[in-house]
Amino acid sequence: MYFESISDLLRMSGHGPYVWFCYGVSALVLSILVGVARSRRKQAEQQIRAIVRRKKASTSSTSQH
């Protein structure tokens, strides 16, 4: 490691807040993108399940007649 201690690494001789802010925001934005994709997928899966349930219900009700 280039820095002598962890606090040195965090401080980066004054530039630390800028550097860590950049990496923090980047990690945040990238994980938000992944989260959005995940939640959309869950939504789509739920909709598909609802469609299948409706289809099953309608076929069973018609067979009873």
Added chain:
Amino acid sequence: MLGIGSKFLKENSALSISSTFHKWGSPRWFYQFSARLMPWLAGLSLLLLVGGAVWGLAFVPPDYKQGNSFRIIYIHVPASAVAMGAYMTMAIAGAIHLIWRMKLAAMVMKAIAPIGASLTFLALLTGAVWGKPTWGTWWVWDARITSVLILFFLYLGIIALHQAFENRDAAAKACAVLAIVGAVNIPIIYWSVEWWYSLHQPASISFTGQSTIHPTMLRPLMATLSGMYLFFGWLLLLFVRVEILDRERNTRWVQDLICGESR
């Protein structure tokens, strides 16, 4: 434009090309193919991104002029490079959608816009935060920064246009036209901005610090850069796969796939 494309297809429909296109254009085939690719992309991209970032943050010596703030390069350059490449990918996908009416290309195009806009935003933000400790200012109307800002505007335009349409197919086609027009214009815009900047170049600050970069500093950059490309690919597949499920929700294979375990 559309007419020329379909005529081209009719005249040149060499069997091999069209069969490859059918295969690639089939959402079902793509969904199954991409499933095998996903874990590799995710693992490798995270490894490269996290590894490269740790390497760049903690192990590389600081730049002799800029000090430690240069470490932002390991996130700034990958974000801007991939954002630029993503726009071109989007335009190519748009052209493929218009010419060959490939639905998958429309899905790719729709998926790229938010990812590309986010990466462009990251590039602008990290650039501004890099500028403050290094050159003493958050923002300079430098040629490269201005170009990235314009790229951000182009992405926002595509997203706004897509949202304005209620009809999904019309939205895809309209965005394809706009993306192609934008891609044709990007070289002209960049060149104009470059020319404009050379006219007004301030003597005091120069934002080009990359020619002085040392090879030991370059290696982590290669890691995060390739990591970002792979991460982009992974994100793209995530979004495209959701779009496939959403569009094909009434087909048998999607319903079997999602409800298969419950039956």
Added chain:
Amino acid sequence: MSESGLAHLVVAVLRRDVMASLRRGSEWSNPLVFFVMVCALFPLGIGPQPDRLAELAPGILWVVALLASLLATDSLFRGDFDDATLEQMLLSHQSLYPQVLAKTLAHWLMTGLPLSILSPVLGVLLQLPATGMLALMVSLLLGTTVLSFIGAIGAALTVGLRKGGLLLSLIVLPLYIPVLIFGSSAVKSAVAGGEYFPQLAMLGVFYLVAIALSPLAICGALRISVDQ
């Protein structure tokens, strides 16, 4: 189609659109009024000092002319879309490219041309030195044509949407940037007493490329808007 047939088609569409716009009046006068009003706002916002206004005048005049042209672009295809003329145009056996070319040129004749002719008057109001007047007019003549053709792509893409206006500016403004850079730069170097022909030559290149290529995109965009 024979060459003279094409020319007849272009002239016919051109004449029809220009006459219609002249009859309505507001279509060509509104952008002009906007141009004058917004230019008058700048001295009120910046301050009346002549030398400071003179320094900013090339940029102000070009940006305001660009916005005026943009605002006028929204109505380019709207009337024809609403009364289904556009649909007939697409279905007719005549090719779309010359008709689109003629419509856009007619639009420029009614917006960009009056703006360019009026611009020296506003230049005087904004204390633009006399050496910059010719460059201002010529650069606007060339530049507003390019703006009309680029704007027409956006107008064609958004013509079928209910709220087109603001969206049109979002998608078109980034594409206007090269024209703005070279247009205002031509005026600035003319004021400084320098050579401004290179900038005008560049605008001329944009002019030719825009006239040749943008109708392709406009035709495609119109088909999408009408089909949906």
